Amino acid sequence: xxxxxxxxxxxxxxxxxxxxxxxxxxxxxxxxxxxxxxxxxxxxxxxxxxxxxxxxxxxxxxxxxxxxxxxxxxxxxxxxxxxxxxxxxxxxxxxxxxxxxxxxxxxxxxxxxxxxxxxxxxxxxxxxxxxxxxxxxxxxxxxxxxxxxxxxxxxxxxxxxxxxxxxxxxxxxxxxxxxxxxxxxxxxxxxxxxxxxxxxxxxxxxxxxxxxxxxxxxxxxxxxxxxxxxxxxxxxxxxxxxxxxxxxxxxxxxxxxxxxxxxxxxxxxxxxxxxxxxxxxxxxxxxxxxxxxxxxxxxxxxxxxxxxxxxxxxxxxxxxxxxxxxxxxxxxxxxxxxxxxxxxxxxxxxxxxxxxxxxxxxxxxxx
Amino acid sequence: xxxxxxxxxxxxxxxxxxxxxxxxxxxxxxxxxxxxxxxxxxxxxxxxxxxxxxxxxxxxxxxxxxxxxxxxxxxxxxxxxxxxxxxxxxxxxxxxxxxxxxxxxxxxxxxxxxxxxxxxxxxxxxxxxxxxxxxxxxxxxxxxxxxxxxxxxxxxxxxxxxxxxxxxxxxxxxxxxxxxxxxxxxxxxxxxxxxxxxxxxxxxxxxxxxxxxxxxxxxxxxxxxxxxxxxxxxxxxxxxxxxxxxxxxxxxxxxxxxxxxxxxxxxxxxxxxxxxxxxxxxxxxxxxxxxxxxxxxxxxxxxxxxxxxxxxxxxxxxxxxxxxxxxxxx
Numbered sequence: 125x126x127x128x129x130x131x132x133x134x135x136x137x138x139x140x141x142x143x144x145x146x147x148x149x150x151x152x153x154x155x156x157x158x159x160x161x162x163x164x165x166x167x168x169x170x171x172x173x174x175x176x177x178x179x180x181x182x183x184x185x186x187x188x189x190x191x192x193x194x195x196x197x198x199x200x201x202x203x204x205x206x207x208x209x210x211x212x213x214x215x216x217x218x219x220x221x222x223x224x225x226x227x228x229x230x231x232x233x234x235x236x237x238x239x240x241x242x243x244x245x246x247x248x249x250x251x252x253x254x255x256x257x258x259x260x261x262x263x264x265x266x267x268x269x270x271x272x273x274x275x276x277x278x279x280x281x282x283x284x285x286x287x288x289x290x291x292x293x294x295x296x297x298x299x300x301x302x303x304x305x306x307x308x309x310x311x312x313x314x315x316x317x318x319x320x321x322x323x324x325x326x327x328x329x330x331x332x333x334x335x336x337x338x339x340x341x342x343x344x345x346x347x348x349x350x351x352x353x354x355x356x357x358x359x360x361x362x363x364x365x366x367x368x369x370x371x372x373x374x375x376x377x378x379x380x381x382x383x384x385x386x387x388x389x390x391x392x393x394x395x396x397x398x399x400x401x402x403x404x405x406x407x408x409x410x411x412x413x414x415x416x417x418x419x420x421x422x423x424x425x426x427x428x429x430x431x432x433x434x435x436x437x438x439x440x441x442x443x444x445x446x447x448x449x450x451x452x453x454x455x456x457x458x459x460x461x462x463x464x465x466x467x468x469x470x471x472x473x474x475x476x477x478x479x480x481x482x483x484x485x486x487x488x489x490x491x
Numbered sequence: 492x493x494x495x496x497x498x499x500x501x502x503x504x505x506x507x508x509x510x511x512x513x514x515x516x517x518x519x520x521x522x523x524x525x526x527x528x529x530x531x532x533x534x535x536x537x538x539x540x541x542x543x544x545x546x547x548x549x550x551x552x553x554x555x556x557x558x559x560x561x562x563x564x565x566x567x568x569x570x571x572x573x574x575x576x577x578x579x580x581x582x583x584x585x586x587x588x589x590x591x592x593x594x595x596x597x598x599x600x601x602x603x604x605x606x607x608x609x610x611x612x613x614x615x616x617x618x619x620x621x622x623x624x625x626x627x628x629x630x631x632x633x634x635x636x637x638x639x640x641x642x643x644x645x646x647x648x649x650x651x652x653x654x655x656x657x658x659x660x661x662x663x664x665x666x667x668x669x670x671x672x673x674x675x676x677x678x679x680x681x682x683x684x685x686x687x688x689x690x691x692x693x694x695x696x697x698x699x700x701x702x703x704x705x706x707x708x709x710x711x712x713x714x715x716x717x718x719x720x721x722x723x724x725x726x727x728x729x730x731x732x733x734x735x736x737x738x739x740x741x742x743x744x745x746x747x748x749x750x751x752x753x754x755x756x757x758x759x760x761x762x763x764x765x766x767x768x769x770x771x772x773x774x775x776x777x778x779x780x781x782x783x784x785x786x787x788x789x790x791x792x793x794x795x796x797x798x799x800x801x802x803x804x805x806x807x808x809x810x811x812x813x814x815x816x817x818x819x820x821x
Binding site for chain 1: 525527579582583587588589590592593594596597598599600601602603604605606607608609610611612615616730735738741742745777778779781782784785788789791792795796799800802808812813817819
């Protein structure tokens with residue numbers, strides 16, 4: 125009678141599929157908890173009371189019409205990159221090179237604007253810019269895909285390295301094109317002629333970008349959900365062997381998807397350079413290539429949910445930026461809050477897909 | 492003539508933070524955790540040490556200062572700071588089985604933000620009356636060279652002119668290499684990284700190994716940040732000065748094909764490539780220097796490609812790298 129029962133106190137098992145409202149209730153709860161913690165941290169740092177914290181965050185994002193436009197512009201660009209990396213992620217191809225693909229797209233745009241700016245009218249120049257940025261991004265995304273497909277080279281590390289190669293290429297061309305010589309920056313390109321600047325709709329230079337990204341978002345949703353390509357991507361992501369078995373050419377899908385992914389990233393770079401900033405710096409992407417990974421993952425690779433997740437992150441960044449400005453603190457405060465939110469949401473995924481079973485009272489087993 | 496006697500020591504001091512980072516990351520990756528949070532953790536290690544030593548320097552006067560505390564406080568704070576980040580990473584990826592890439596990037600966002608925020612706002616938050624964070628007293632002890640360094644000419648400059656953390660980095664790398672390849676613990680750790688299922692079946696506690704390797708790895712990487720700010724940067728914190736060295740450390744892991752002992756020379760090589768642009772006579776052509784800065788990344792890419800093409804089994808990344816382990820998953 126020496127047999128002890130070895131039932132562990134806690135036993136974790138996989139859940140069946142939760143109804144979507146329960147899953148989102150868990151995620152929503154995590155976001156609320158994270159926001160409370162963010163408010164606490166802000167209180168400790170600034171001495172504001174929690175209500176004031178949220179008011180300031182809200183003001184930083186929507187306080188004036190300019191701020192609101194900037195907010196939506198930032199959401200649009202972040203959403204664009206997130207949409208771009210999503211097909212690759214669905215395929216389990218960890219493209220963390222969005223940063224580099226954006227930069228190289230921006231570089232191609234800049235090249236067109238500087239070299240062709242005074243030779244071609246805008247009606248010709250802008251399509252060339254679009255084509256160039258798409259091609260440049262596609263090449264930058266295609267290289268790692270080629271090696272992944274051919275020799276199974278680790279794509280996470282490959283795309284990561286490509287980021288820095290792109291950064292240095294941009295740094296190189298910035299010095300080549302710097303205005304004036306020795307300034308170390310390009311400055312506003314074609315300020316007088318506005319050659320290659322994307323047209324403005326109405327009074328806001330941001331509206332066009334936002335509309336373009338909205339269209340991309342819709343198209344990407346349809347592409348991933350209803351097209352044959354989208355289906356192939358999903359199969360390759362779920363199981364490469366199944367994909368091979370049913371006759372999907374995995375290598376081709378990988379390369380094709382990454383060409384697409386890189387091209388859209390390149391387009392995002394074009395929107396930044398041609399649409400709003402009209403200049404090129406090595407930090408123009410502001411880490412969006414990395415943030416996009418999280419936006420896309422948080423939304424479970426669903427383009428429509430990405431609107432919400434990118435809104436959440438940008439809203440928080442702008443708001444935290446406002447708090448930093450008001451209190452003379454470092455702008456990196458927003459990164460801390462972003463980190464906290466991300467940790468909570470990342471952690472909450474566990475409770476969506478797993479359940480915890482506590483050991484039942486041992487009396488029953490003892491009988 | 493290329494000035495090796497001035498070049499090599501500068502390459503070495505550039506390489507040491509990378510060596511810490513890559514040794515830590517190699518240990519972590521051997522357990523199957525691809526910790527992309529290393530850049531953030533290195534920032535965390537640096538800023539924790541800075542915060543600790545800032546408050547200690549503020550609380551004492553030069554007469555009452557204790558050398559032991561001056562060294563122990565930043566070291567301890569740095570280790571604790573990076574340990575906490577490592578624990579957070581493990582909790583999310585091992586216990587909660589979250590996606591490692593996303594978690595790592597979140598850790599980097601948080602860590603870099605934390606470092607820059609407290610580096611930029613510490614003075615304002617603590618209400619002290621100093622213009623900038625300059626920890627010269629502490630830094631003086633951290634960067635003190637070995638005895639006789641200045642009396643032995645080029646030999647002293649090449650081998651003895653570094654602070655004690657530099658030598659510690661080499662010792663840690665050698666120790667890590669020994670543990671990985673020559674001990675039972677190392678064997679178990681590698682088994683966990685290659686095939687957690689098999690390791691589990693053999694009675695190895697997968698979660699414990701993953702936790703231990705990642706946390707120790709994080710602490711080692713954090714020391715790299717501390718070395719950078721206390722020794723290389725002479726105790727002066729400036730925003731984003733650490734730059735992309737964290738990513739370079741991850742690149743170095745690939746470059747050394749997961750071997751910490753190779754990492755010692757490789758890190759010096761990377762350090763050299765990192766500053767090569769300062770030694771290349773380029774005349775008025777400043778742009779070409781930017782191309783030289785690309786070198787470490789290009790070289791890493793080439794190694795990554797060659798390793799994957801040759802498919803030698805002992806040179807491959809740990810087979811379960813980047814995947815969470817769940818016993819009931821098959």
